Amino acid sequence: QVQLVESGGGVVQPGGSLRLSCATSGFTFSTYAMYWVRQAPGKGLEWMAFIRSDGQNTYYADSVKGRFTISRDNSKSSLSLQMNSLRVEDTAIYYCVKDRIERVQGEFGNWGQGTLVTVSS
Amino acid sequence: DIQMTQSPSSLSASVGDRVTITCQASQDIRKYLNWYQQKPGKAPKLLIYGASNLETGVPSRFGGSGSGTDFTLTISSLQPEDLATYYCQQYDNLPTFGQGTRLEIK
Numbered sequence: 001q002v003q004l005v006e007s008g009g010g011v012v013q014p015g016g017s018l019r020l021s022c023a024t025s026g027f028t029f030s031t032y033a034m035y036w037v038r039q040a041p042g043k044g045l046e047w048m049a050f051i052r053s054d055g056q057n058t059y060y061a062d063s064v065k066g067r068f069t070i071s072r073d074n075s076k077s078s079l080s081l082q083m084n085s086l087r088v089e090d091t092a093i094y095y096c097v098k099d100r101i102e103r104v105q106g107e108f109g110n111w112g113q114g115t116l117v118t119v120s121s
Numbered sequence: 122d123i124q125m126t127q128s129p130s131s132l133s134a135s136v137g138d139r140v141t142i143t144c145q146a147s148q149d150i151r152k153y154l155n156w157y158q159q160k161p162g163k164a165p166k167l168l169i170y171g172a173s174n175l176e177t178g179v180p181s182r183f184g185g186s187g188s189g190t191d192f193t194l195t196i197s198s199l200q201p202e203d204l205a206t207y208y209c210q211q212y213d214n215l216p217t218f219g220q221g222t223r224l225e226i227k
Contacts (some may be wrong), residue, residue, distance in 0.1 A: 047217065100187075109167050
């Protein structure tokens with residue numbers, strides 16, 4: 001079955017950097033768009049970044065544009081999120097997300113368990 | 122960005138009740154609307170896609186309707202395990218979520 005396993009979360013100081021990874025299995029990774037969605041403690045869901053299946057196009061929420069970079073390695077079925085210039089307001093659980101089916105983008109059919117990023121001095 | 126507004130923000134209902142949650146988009150999103158259920162401490166789960174299509178494995182008491190700017194999630198007979206926060210999300214453009222509706226069981 002589909003598995004999405006995030007790693008790389010932790011505590012970082014404001015202005016610092018962190019790299020999240022998502023290891024996937026159970027589906028043909030190279031044919032699916034992938035996403036990062038975050039949730040601040042006690043708050044709602046916020047889409048962060050999106051990468052098309054071939055990695056050629058990426059899109060970001062305004063709140064992280066220029067600071068975060070989404071990337072993928074189709075040979076390793078893995079997704080990454082490089083987070084730079086971190087702010088206190090970036091504190092959240094970060095979820096790796098896959099589309100429900102490969103030909104329709106935006107239906108978030110599978111979610112990882114999430115990894116917690118805490119930005120604090 | 123397309124703004125999604127859910128109402129109510131929270132509600133309390135009894136087992137067996139019919140529950141309705143609404144979601145309004147700031148512009149026409151056709152039928153590109155999903156509903157998710159998030160139980161405490163868990164990742165969200167897709168319930169409804171394309172405004173009215175039930176995801177595989179989701180109980181038939183859940184239903185979705187609407188198009189354009191106004192959408193509804195209905196639980197026909199509330200069960201104790203439906204305690205959760207529910208989110209709508211549009212995908213006509215870059216994705217955006219509603220603020221969530223917290224559902225409590227009386």
